[in-house]
């Protein structure tokens with residue numbers, strides 16, 4: 142069989158594995174809580190809180206969709222015309238057209254150009270966050286965060302670009318196989334390494350102080366049978382008023398992280414409810430599920446891009462001879478952008494299902510739907526959520542069930558268990 146035949150076979154195998162893993166690991170059969178409960182919950186929320194959440198999201202919307210549109214247009218303009226390949230060539234010229242310069246510096250230049258052109262929208266977003274009092278760290282802090290995140294992305298991108306184009310040179314007919322394995326490996330590595338290496342760049346983490354709350358949280362984790370190494374507090378308050386908690390890492394790096402803002406804004410019972418939700422993620426191995434789906438998806442994407450990249454009309458458009466050369470990076474980026482746009486709503490749907498399961502876990506673990514609902518109300522208030530967002534926007538991008546869906550789930554649980 143030819144390398145191309147193997148590629149077709151590998152692509153089909155990866156897609157089947159992805160669908161199978163998604164079918165088995167995602168809790169699809171979880172009907173949303175009754176709409177009547179949702180509407181009842183909505184009516185009980187303070188009207189000014191609902192109005193403020195809606196106004197906030199209306200203010201964010203033009204910038205958000207503007208960034209999406211400009212990002213897509215820039216990617217298509219660079220990738221589907223010779224503009225992008227010429228930019229890569231121009232960046233490589235001072236270095237004698239060396240492939241390493243084209244691959245790493247050219248690739249970074251193309252990514253940076255796309256980032257710079259969407260920067261005004263990011264600034265818009267920050268101005269809205271500041272106006273609504275959600276951002277606390279000012280423009281200096283915002284620029285600092287931006288530079289830090291550019292630096293982190295640039296290091297990861299440089300390694301990935303150098304690795305990828307080394308492989309396309311060393312194995313011109315089989316690079317897609319190594320590329321797929323490398324992409325899958327990178328996803329796994331980032332799941333392990335990200336919490337340890339990258340999160341401290343943005344926040345300081347300290348173990349939660351000993352006291353009744355810490356004791357309650359650790360004993361609840363023990364009762365739940367979830368190995369949690371530590372409960373850490375992140376100093377999120379230096380940039381935001383938003384409250385949150387999350388679980389990150391796999392195995393020995395796994396920890397529950399609680400924002401200091403959550404400790405300040407919520408009652409201990411509500412913090413317990415939030416952490417019970419996070420324990421649900423740990424118990425159901427959601428980080429593993431996400432990592433596995435991400436790794437399979439990344440591998441399938443590499444092989445798919447290779448197959449798509451043998452389409453000569455596309456190569457002609459981009460003014461390149463092969464998708465495997467550094468000059469074709471803008472074409473790859475354009476394809477990845479389009480695939481990402483299509484995959485976004487699917488990822489959001491998967492995420493909402495997983496979050497609904499973690500909510501159900503929190504309700505069952507605490508047996509306290511009243512506090513769960515109070516916590517949802519508070520989260521929505523502090524984070525300026527739209528409690529019942531437009532349907533299309535919810536389906537397009539929401540990673541969590543809406544506030545009224547989550548409140549309604551608590552009411553349904555209370556009814557079923559008679560609490």
Ligand SMILES: [Zn+2]
Pocket residue numbers: 418419422496499
């Ligand atoms: Zn969650």
